[in-house]
Amino acid sequence: MAAKKGKLDVTEDETIEQAFQKYQLLKQIVDQWQQERGPDWRNVLSLTEKPPYLPVRDLPVKAIIELWKRLNIAAKVEIPDSDLSEIMAQFNKDQNTADLDAEMSTRLHMAIRGVAQLACEMANQKGVTAHKFRQTAPDGANTGMRCPVCGEVSILAVLTSPEGKRVMHCTLCGFEWPVKRVGCLHCGSEDAKQQIYLQNESFPGIEMVVCRLCGQYCKEINARELSVQDYVWEDLRTLPLNYAAELWSKEHVKKLH
Structure with a gap:
């Protein structure tokens, strides 16, 4: 059968076009950061021998904060590095962004995604896709x-x-x-x-x-x-x-x- x-x-949702415009703006900033800073941060990344090769909690916090700051500046939101570091420490502890407003949380996840994509590129370059999971x-x-x-x-x-x-x-x-x-x-x-x-x-x-x-x-x-x-x-x-x-x-x- x-x-x-x-x-x-x-x-x-009738606001889908507005959401797309916001997403595109953030993605352009992420893409630009990856082009400018990606090569330097890739030298810092290190994949383990077994999956997960580079879990989110092991991504370089400084890279995430660096990209997050760019996204915040584009949104005309300025937050001290110490506050961003504190938020990241809490996030790595419980993976929870409930205390952040929706837009701040979105920018944080875009920053994490932008750094995680560098790890994905490394995995593909090393031929990880050929492994049988x-x-x-x-x-x-x-x-x-x-x-x-x-x-x-x-x-x-x-x-x-x-x-x-x-x-x-x-x-x-x-x-x-x-x-x-x-x-x-x-x-x-x-x-x-x-x-x-x-x-x-x-x-x-x-x-x-x-x-x-x-x-x-x-x-x-x-x-x-x-x-x-x-x-x-x-x-x-x-x-x-x-x-x-x-x-x-x-x-x-x-x-x-």
């Missing part, structure tokens, strides 16, 4: 959704062109790694009939894959149908699909148990 298809009802940990837990470079969990899968091979794309550092083509990336079930593929006509080329066994989902972009220049923005732009998939899962998966 083949996997089932379904339809998602979503509500789009374990899909399950010794305790049986699925690890296919955890980035081998930065250690962050991603729920964004891409079907590559032309064969449609499935890879995970890390929305933090940008690294991509192969995963199994069929089945749930959360619980490891390979039963295709338990995977529901939900679509919405407003977002062609993208499906939300919901597992009827564990109720979890991932977002799947078909690169054979949709040309994507920036997967981070594409993931942000299509967040309504995430919310809709969560609602669908709560309503339908619960009925199966």
